[in-house]
Amino acid sequence: MSTTIVDVRGVDVELGGHRVLTDVNFHVDTGEFTGLIGSNGAGKTTLLRVMLGLIEPTRGEVRWPGNARDERRVGYVPQKVALDVDVPLRVRDFVALGDDGHRYGLHRRTRETWSRVEEMLDAVEATDLAERRIGSLSGGELQRVLMAHALVSRPELLLLDEPLANLDPGATQDIVELLARVRERQHVAILLSAHDINSLLGVMHRVIYIANAHVASGPTDEVVRPDVLSQLYGHHVDVVRVHGRVLVVTGDVTTGPVAEHPDLVVE
Amino acid sequence: MHWFLEPGLWSNDAVRTGVGVGGVVAIVSALVGLFTVMRGQSFAGHALADVATAGGAGSGVLGFSPLAGFVVGALVGAGAMEAIGVERVRQRDVATGVVLGGATGLSALFLYLITLNSSSTGSTQLILFGSLFIVSKATFFVAAVLSAVVCLALAWLGRPLLFASLSPDAANARGVAVTRVALLYTVLMAVTVGLSAIVIGSVLSTALLIGPPAAALRLGRSLSATFTTAAAFGVAAVALGVVVSYDSYYWWPSHRALPVSFCVVTLVVVELIAVNVVRRVTTRRIVETRE
Amino acid sequence: MFSSFMTNAWIVGTVVALLAGATGFFVVLRGSSFAAHAIPNGAFAGAAGATLVGITPLVGLIAFAVMAALGIGASRRHRSDVATAMALVMMLALGAAFLSLSAAYEPQVDALLFGEILGVATSSIAPVVIISLACALALAFMYRPLLFNAAAPDLASARGLNPTVLEMAFMLTLALGSALTVPVVGALLTFSLTVGPPAAARLITRRPATALVTSMLLSVVTLWASIVASYQTNLPVGFFVGTFSALVYVAARVATQRLGRRA
Numbered sequence: 098m099s100t101t102i103v104d105v106r107g108v109d110v111e112l113g114g115h116r117v118l119t120d121v122n123f124h125v126d127t128g129e130f131t132g133l134i135g136s137n138g139a140g141k142t143t144l145l146r147v148m149l150g151l152i153e154p155t156r157g158e159v160r161w162p163g164n165a166r167d168e169r170r171v172g173y174v175p176q177k178v179a180l181d182v183d184v185p186l187r188v189r190d191f192v193a194l195g196d197d198g199h200r201y202g203l204h205r206r207t208r209e210t211w212s213r214v215e216e217m218l219d220a221v222e223a224t225d226l227a228e229r230r231i232g233s234l235s236g237g238e239l240q241r242v243l244m245a246h247a248l249v250s251r252p253e254l255l256l257l258d259e260p261l262a263n264l265d266p267g268a269t270q271d272i273v274e275l276l277a278r279v280r281e282r283q284h285v286a287i288l289l290s291a292h293d294i295n296s297l298l299g300v301m302h303r304v305i306y307i308a309n310a311h312v313a314s315g316p317t318d319e320v321v322r323p324d325v326l327s328q329l330y331g332h333h334v335d336v337v338r339v340h341g342r343v344l345v346v347t348g349d350v351t352t353g354p355v356a357e358h359p360d361l362v363v364e
Numbered sequence: 365m366h367w368f369l370e371p372g373l374w375s376n377d378a379v380r381t382g383v384g385v386g387g388v389v390a391i392v393s394a395l396v397g398l399f400t401v402m403r404g405q406s407f408a409g410h411a412l413a414d415v416a417t418a419g420g421a422g423s424g425v426l427g428f429s430p431l432a433g434f435v436v437g438a439l440v441g442a443g444a445m446e447a448i449g450v451e452r453v454r455q456r457d458v459a460t461g462v463v464l465g466g467a468t469g470l471s472a473l474f475l476y477l478i479t480l481n482s483s484s485t486g487s488t489q490l491i492l493f494g495s496l497f498i499v500s501k502a503t504f505f506v507a508a509v510l511s512a513v514v515c516l517a518l519a520w521l522g523r524p525l526l527f528a529s530l531s532p533d534a535a536n537a538r539g540v541a542v543t544r545v546a547l548l549y550t551v552l553m554a555v556t557v558g559l560s561a562i563v564i565g566s567v568l569s570t571a572l573l574i575g576p577p578a579a580a581l582r583l584g585r586s587l588s589a590t591f592t593t594a595a596a597f598g599v600a601a602v603a604l605g606v607v608v609s610y611d612s613y614y615w616w617p618s619h620r621a622l623p624v625s626f627c628v629v630t631l632v633v634v635e636l637i638a639v640n641v642v643r644r645v646t647t648r649r650i651v652e653t654r655e
Numbered sequence: 656m657f658s659s660f661m662t663n664a665w666i667v668g669t670v671v672a673l674l675a676g677a678t679g680f681f682v683v684l685r686g687s688s689f690a691a692h693a694i695p696n697g698a699f700a701g702a703a704g705a706t707l708v709g710i711t712p713l714v715g716l717i718a719f720a721v722m723a724a725l726g727i728g729a730s731r732r733h734r735s736d737v738a739t740a741m742a743l744v745m746m747l748a749l750g751a752a753f754l755s756l757s758a759a760y761e762p763q764v765d766a767l768l769f770g771e772i773l774g775v776a777t778s779s780i781a782p783v784v785i786i787s788l789a790c791a792l793a794l795a796f797m798y799r800p801l802l803f804n805a806a807a808p809d810l811a812s813a814r815g816l817n818p819t820v821l822e823m824a825f826m827l828t829l830a831l832g833s834a835l836t837v838p839v840v841g842a843l844l845t846f847s848l849t850v851g852p853p854a855a856a857r858l859i860t861r862r863p864a865t866a867l868v869t870s871m872l873l874s875v876v877t878l879w880a881s882i883v884a885s886y887q888t889n890l891p892v893g894f895f896v897g898t899f900s901a902l903v904y905v906a907a908r909v910a911t912q913r914l915g916r917r918a
Binding site: 401404405406407409410448457458460461462463464465466467468469470472473476492493565567568570571574575578620622623625626629630632633636 | 683686688689691692736737739740741743744745747748749751752755756768841846847848850851854890891893894895896897898900901902904905908
């Protein structure tokens with residue numbers, strides 16, 4: 098039986114006098130794979146930061162039923178982390194900080210913590226990186242380590258900000274499959290933001306579509322439809338399905354059809 | 365006005381030379397410092413000042429002119445920082461720190477040797493905290509020429525430097541040799557710090573380099589207006605500082621004047637705080653909506 | 656060299672060096688070298704002010720170092736390097752003014768700026784040891800959060816670490832430590848000990864705890880070597896502290912680069 102992990106209710110966000118999000122409502126249930134889909138600058142990162150409590154919403158609230166706010170069990174994988182090359186931290190140490198890095202005080206790490214670190218490195222297929230200096234990793238390696246770091250505290254929900262950006266199609270598929278496996282084996286719900294819906298179609302239970310500062314959420318088939326998205330954008334939108342891929346084409350009479358993405362342009 | 369401009373202020377030759385050299389140096393510092401602030405290199409600027417200290421103290425030991433010591437010291441420091449490596453921000457922090465720490469050690473040695481070899485007292489304070497009133501006419505002349513050279517060089521380097529400061533990648537793509545521009549700029553900064561060291565002392569020269577430009581930048585005007593404002597802030601601080609220091613001689617029965625450098629630095633800080641307060645009051649509405 | 660009047664120098668020097676090595680580890684990690692340079696200068700102004708008013712230097716040292724730390728810590732968001740620079744020069748200028756008003760004679764000034772380890776009084780051992788212990792405990796208490804926040808600030812905030820509180824707490828610890836170190840190695844050289852050995856330590860090892868311990872050891876060795884060299888040559892101890900600190904870093908750089916890939 099699934100229960101709700103996080104419930105976002107009527108959230109408005111204004112940043113610098115601009116309305117970034119309006120009346121956002123959705124929830125994430127245990128074990129679900131959710132895609133937060135929207136074009137660049139649509140407010141995906143803002144929404145994730147609101148969920149993490151890093152930005153206070155102007156109106157509305159983010160509720161974590163079951164857990165008090167400071168012990169909510171959520172792991173976060175940001176899009177990029179600026180790491181100092183010379184930081185004296187092995188990958189192993191960095192992952193362990195995901196468990197206790199926020200805790201003040203003197204306490205030894207138990208063998209149990211270290212074995213959990215190993216387990217998570219194994220889960221993201223990064224065991225061979227364990228002894229490396231954290232600043233020496235490549236972008237792809239660092240992403241896996243960040244996932245292990247987020248997983249080590251055994252979160253109920255893993256938030257990933259654009260983990261598929263700047264990846265070639267093969268690598269994208271690898272990461273999506275890895276995440277699907279992690280979700281299943283670690284019993285963790287996953288919410289990841291992306292600007293392209295297609296690579297997630299096979300694994301996603303629910304989509305949160307964000308456009309024009311509004312969101313629509315639900316099962317993919319119920320959200321990615323011309324009527325729902327047209328209402329979201331405030332003007333007519335076509336949804337085209339070609340060879341199992343979904344193309345969202347927005348546009349108006351004067352500028353002609355404009356696809357959400359350059360690679361999806363429909364002439 | 366007699367309560368403010370004490371009698372004899374302008375008839376004093378040392379004061380006239382001091383204000384002259386101080387004004388010139390304040391202008392150069394403001395112009396060069398504007399880029400220091402924009403590039404976030406205050407620490408490097410200050411480190412150069414501390415290396416200049418070692419140079420100034422060294423010149424005292426060897427008997428050269430302090431100005432030569434300050435300038436050469438700062439130039440050597442710039443070279444050392446470049447050699448240790450400044451590619452990444454955090455590493456730049458460490459490289460700057462190590463050079464700074466080493467140079468301070470040298471200053472300690474040279475200042476010790478000076479006190480050992482000469483009967484004159486107060487040389488430590490003179491080198492570290494400066495004194496405008498003992499600048500000779502000859503030094504004034506050399507300082508003025510060096511200042512002019514720095515200004516010309518900055519005018520020549522200005523555009524690529526601005527480009528490289530705002531967007532290094534874009535500048536690189538347009539064919540600006542970003543690292544060479546950075547190196548040339550560090551050299552200009554070193555000479556400026558050396559100059560300013562004879563006015564308010566080596567460790568305080570950072571005040572003229574950073575304070576007036578930071579205040580001018582806060583006003584958020586056009587680039588040329590910012591240059592002018594920064595220079596005006598610098599000159600005002602030096603001129604007023606001289607007056608206040610001169611006057612302070614009469615403030616206490618003990619007749620101990622406040623050091624010029626202290627007055628100049630305090631005025632620079634006051635300017636910066638005043639500008640910040642003005643900015644905060646006039647932009648409160650925007651800040652409120654953002655929060 | 657180990658005669659009774661040197662005993663105080665050895666004890667206080669060792670304690671101060673251990674603390675500087677530990678604090679410095681976090682200074683380098685967090686990239687706050689500039690603040691670490693500015694705060695001791697605040698302490699210098701405090702000591703000069705105390706001389707002027709005629710109270711115990713330690714009170715002035717701590718009060719002004721804490722003031723400098725609060726000033727720098729509070730303005731961490733926008734152009735923090737400018738705020739640090741201005742706090743630094745203001746403190747130095749104040750110190751200069753205090754000294755010139757109080758007509759301190761030159762050796763006193765030199766001692767504050769460049770340290771006078773041989774002049775450590777027996778009565779100052781107890782406060783130094785106690786405050787050092789307090790600082791060490793504070794650092795141990797903040798160890799993991801400091802590490803986490805330095806490595807990945809965003810992730811640390813997402814886990815509920817308040818970066819402002821952490822920064823303030825660290826700056827205050829730095830200020831207390833600096834207030835102790837200034838009379839021993841001087842305002843201008845406290846910094847050398849805080850940056851050179853820790854920067855070397857992080858190149859040598861990639862394990863955080865090992866790096867911390869290495870940093871403390873290197874710092875102690877640097878200070879011991881400086882005391883010995885100063886005793887033998889009669890040159891100021893600050894000269895050796897500055898030079899040896901820089902040399903330790905350069906040696907570590909050269910060694911790790913020679914060995915190809917870093918540890």
